[in-house]
Amino acid sequence: MSLLESEESSPLLTGDADSTQDAERSRWRSIRVMYFTMFLSSVGFTIVITSIWPYLQKIDDSADASFLGWVVAAFSLGQMVASPLFGLWSNHRPRKEPLVCSIILNVAANIYYSYVYLPPSQNISHATLGSYLD
Numbered sequence: 028m029s030l031l032e033s034e035e036s037s038p039l040l041t042g043d044a045d046s047t048q049d050a051e052r053s054r055w056r057s058i059r060v061m062y063f064t065m066f067l068s069s070v071g072f073t074i075v076i077t078s079i080w081p082y083l084q085k086i087d088d089s090a091d092a093s094f095l096g097w098v099v100a101a102f103s104l105g106q107m108v109a110s111p112l113f114g115l116w117s118n119h120r121p122r123k124e125p126l127v128c129s130i131i132l133n134v135a136a137n138i139y140y141s142y143v144y145l146p147p148s149q150n151i152s153h154a155t156l157g158s159y160l161d
Contacts, residue, residue, distance in 0.1 A: 072102070086144045 083090040
Protein backbone atom coordinates (compact mmCIF):
# COMPACT_ATOMS: atom_id res chain seq x y z
CA MET A 28 0.00 0.00 0.00
CA SER A 29 1.52 3.26 -1.03
CA LEU A 30 1.36 6.52 0.86
CA LEU A 31 -0.95 8.02 -1.75
CA GLU A 32 -3.50 5.23 -1.37
CA SER A 33 -3.58 5.53 2.42
CA GLU A 34 -4.19 9.28 2.19
CA GLU A 35 -7.07 8.79 -0.21
CA SER A 36 -8.80 6.38 2.14
CA SER A 37 -8.50 8.65 5.17
CA PRO A 38 -11.79 9.49 6.90
CA LEU A 39 -11.39 13.19 6.17
CA LEU A 40 -11.42 12.62 2.43
CA THR A 41 -14.16 10.00 2.26
CA GLY A 42 -16.93 12.20 3.70
CA ASP A 43 -18.92 14.41 1.42
CA ALA A 44 -18.60 18.20 1.52
CA ASP A 45 -22.10 18.71 2.96
CA SER A 46 -21.43 16.67 6.09
CA THR A 47 -18.15 18.53 6.63
CA GLN A 48 -19.90 21.89 6.29
CA ASP A 49 -22.67 20.75 8.66
CA ALA A 50 -20.10 19.70 11.23
CA GLU A 51 -18.35 23.05 10.85
CA ARG A 52 -21.63 24.95 11.34
CA SER A 53 -22.52 22.81 14.35
CA ARG A 54 -19.10 23.44 15.88
CA TRP A 55 -19.40 27.20 15.43
CA ARG A 56 -22.94 27.14 16.84
CA SER A 57 -21.62 25.39 19.96
CA ILE A 58 -18.87 27.97 20.30
CA ARG A 59 -21.37 30.83 20.02
CA VAL A 60 -23.62 29.24 22.64
CA MET A 61 -20.60 28.89 24.94
CA TYR A 62 -19.65 32.55 24.42
CA PHE A 63 -23.21 33.66 25.13
CA THR A 64 -23.32 31.54 28.28
CA MET A 65 -20.04 33.02 29.51
CA PHE A 66 -21.35 36.52 28.72
CA LEU A 67 -24.46 35.90 30.84
CA SER A 68 -22.32 34.51 33.64
CA SER A 69 -20.13 37.61 33.55
CA VAL A 70 -23.17 39.89 33.62
CA GLY A 71 -24.51 38.00 36.64
CA PHE A 72 -21.15 38.25 38.38
CA THR A 73 -21.04 42.00 37.70
CA ILE A 74 -24.50 42.48 39.17
CA VAL A 75 -23.63 40.50 42.29
CA ILE A 76 -20.20 42.06 42.77
CA THR A 77 -21.66 45.56 42.97
CA SER A 78 -24.00 44.55 45.79
CA ILE A 79 -21.47 42.65 47.92
CA TRP A 80 -19.94 45.62 49.75
CA PRO A 81 -23.24 47.14 51.00
CA TYR A 82 -24.47 43.65 51.88
CA LEU A 83 -21.33 42.86 53.91
CA GLN A 84 -21.62 46.14 55.78
CA LYS A 85 -25.25 45.38 56.57
CA ILE A 86 -24.64 41.89 57.95
CA ASP A 87 -21.47 42.73 59.91
CA ASP A 88 -20.20 46.14 60.95
CA SER A 89 -16.66 44.82 61.34
CA ALA A 90 -16.39 43.89 57.62
CA ASP A 91 -13.60 45.84 55.97
CA ALA A 92 -12.31 46.22 52.43
CA SER A 93 -9.81 43.39 52.80
CA PHE A 94 -12.61 40.97 53.62
CA LEU A 95 -14.45 42.13 50.50
CA GLY A 96 -11.39 40.95 48.60
CA TRP A 97 -11.64 37.53 50.27
CA VAL A 98 -15.31 37.19 49.32
CA VAL A 99 -14.62 38.11 45.69
CA ALA A 100 -11.61 35.77 45.63
CA ALA A 101 -13.76 32.94 47.02
CA PHE A 102 -16.03 33.23 43.97
CA SER A 103 -13.07 33.02 41.61
CA LEU A 104 -11.50 30.17 43.55
CA GLY A 105 -14.74 28.21 43.43
CA GLN A 106 -14.93 28.71 39.69
CA MET A 107 -11.28 27.68 39.27
CA VAL A 108 -11.86 24.45 41.20
CA ALA A 109 -15.24 23.55 39.69
CA SER A 110 -14.60 24.34 36.01
CA PRO A 111 -12.13 21.51 35.30
CA LEU A 112 -14.19 19.05 37.36
CA PHE A 113 -17.41 19.87 35.53
CA GLY A 114 -15.54 19.80 32.21
CA LEU A 115 -14.17 16.34 32.97
CA TRP A 116 -17.61 15.22 34.05
CA SER A 117 -19.19 16.48 30.81
CA ASN A 118 -16.55 14.67 28.75
CA HIS A 119 -17.43 11.29 30.28
CA ARG A 120 -21.17 11.60 30.87
CA PRO A 121 -24.08 13.21 29.05
CA ARG A 122 -23.61 16.97 28.99
CA LYS A 123 -27.04 17.53 30.48
CA GLU A 124 -26.02 16.11 33.89
CA PRO A 125 -23.29 18.63 34.78
CA LEU A 126 -25.33 21.47 33.30
CA VAL A 127 -28.38 20.69 35.44
CA CYS A 128 -26.21 20.08 38.50
CA SER A 129 -24.41 23.41 38.06
CA ILE A 130 -27.70 25.26 37.68
CA ILE A 131 -29.10 23.63 40.83
CA LEU A 132 -25.88 24.37 42.73
CA ASN A 133 -25.90 27.99 41.54
CA VAL A 134 -29.52 28.53 42.59
CA ALA A 135 -28.90 26.88 45.99
CA ALA A 136 -25.78 29.00 46.57
CA ASN A 137 -27.65 32.19 45.66
CA ILE A 138 -30.47 31.32 48.06
CA TYR A 139 -27.92 30.52 50.78
CA TYR A 140 -26.11 33.80 50.10
CA SER A 141 -29.35 35.78 50.26
CA TYR A 142 -30.13 34.43 53.75
CA VAL A 143 -26.66 35.03 55.19
CA TYR A 144 -27.98 37.74 57.51
CA LEU A 145 -30.23 35.29 59.44
CA PRO A 146 -27.70 33.37 61.58
CA PRO A 147 -26.90 35.24 64.80
CA SER A 148 -23.13 34.87 64.35
CA GLN A 149 -20.44 34.07 61.77
CA ASN A 150 -22.30 35.92 59.01
CA ILE A 151 -19.07 36.78 57.24
CA SER A 152 -18.06 33.11 57.07
CA HIS A 153 -21.43 32.26 55.57
CA ALA A 154 -21.04 35.05 53.01
CA THR A 155 -17.67 33.67 51.96
CA LEU A 156 -19.02 30.12 51.69
CA GLY A 157 -22.01 31.31 49.66
CA SER A 158 -19.72 33.18 47.32
CA TYR A 159 -17.47 30.12 46.97
CA LEU A 160 -20.38 27.81 46.13
CA ASP A 161 -21.82 30.26 43.66
